[in-house]
Amino acid sequence: MFEIKNLKFKSILDISYLQINKPISCIIGPSGSGKTTLLRMLNSLNIPDEGTILYNNQDISKMDTVKLRRKVVMLGQTPVIYSGSIEDNLQIGLEFSKKLPVSKSTLRETLKRVELNKELSEGCSNLSGGERQRLCLARVMLMDADTYLLDEPSAALDKATEEFIIDNFSQFVLENKKELIMITHSEHIAQKFLESIIRIENGKVTEAYHE
């Protein structure tokens, strides 16, 4: 799905070639190595100084960025909760991407899937960090995107929840024939996806599965 050629960005990234084409890819590497910048580029939140990024053989710099982001949905490091109830927070992703709202039963199923035991009408101000992250995950799951970009999805979660979320989300991605590119710091999670590792160090790809 993604093919990166001769990409350069300030002194942060310098990637001569990288292909990301597995259903699940795991980007690992020390902090400050450029992982997040790379992920943001796949979502057109940053643009490279040089080089091209192809998504399904299409140059993303020539695509409508809003349309691209509706196919390639990204979940950032900080869980963002909007004003309103849990239901509002779940539907807002669909609203933003101009998709029809889903039924309450679908919303409840998704909440169950991320193990968030809350009523749809509840407010969000009392949610813990982990609950917020799970709500955000449920929100993007509902959006039915083709590709998901998760930047450290587990940063705000405890170990057990983290593992549950990643397993759960990988399952979701595989079942629904989606693609997932995630950044993780956790060696434990990376171990699970040994075949799908892309390692970035000092802005350069030092390990990739296409080689």
Place this chain on the structure above:
Amino acid sequence: MNNNSIMDLSILQLSIAYIFVIIMLIIFKYRGIRREKQILIASTRMTLQLTIMGYILMFVFRNPSWWLTSLMIIAMISFAIYNSIKRVKIKMSRELRTIIAFSLACGALLTATFFILVVLNVRPWFNPQYFIPISGMIVGNSMTGIALGANKLCSDFEEKRIEIENSLMLGASPLAATKEIVNNAFDNAILPTMNNMLTMGIVSLPGMMTGQILSGTFPLTAIKYQIGILLAILGSTAISTVLFVTLGYRTFFTKDNRLK
């Protein structure tokens, strides 16, 4: 009643009013608040600016002409633009400053022209006795509105960067991602004008009306003018700020919908 009923104010009488400045200076000195310099500067500037304006108005009233009136309006609008930009605490892009200038000029000019020509039916249109004070009030209020709106818009864009970017990640257009921020900025800009209208006539008798009454105008006539001008102020503040926020939010994004 007629215009002759107004008592002229001698310079000596007026200078007695400066006693209020002295009272304030004493209070500040006593409380140890270090603002003496600012009070003196503010009172001096106010006195000087108004005196100069008095002479300018005397000249313009004696020589009514379309170009003198236009020149006055342009000067007023330019100063209002400069002042509203200065009142925004956050550094703005050149684009956003241009939009402030455009929105303020458009909103104020459209409303003032409509109000003076259509509602008041002033002839000739450039009659300085009407055009200058009325435009002044309209421009002044648009200026305050835009400054408030711009402050809110800029601070929200700074504080809610993560939220806006998150909305973009979810496939939102910049318009959808900033709907709440833009509405809040508009609300902030227009609220003082609306609150002012709520207490109008109960808590305060507005300046223009007071002035007209003092100069001998029949109170009911003064009130009609005041109602008209308040509606015009509401209109110009609304037009100026709606132009500003709807054009302004875009300047925070690149052409390809990234946050700058």
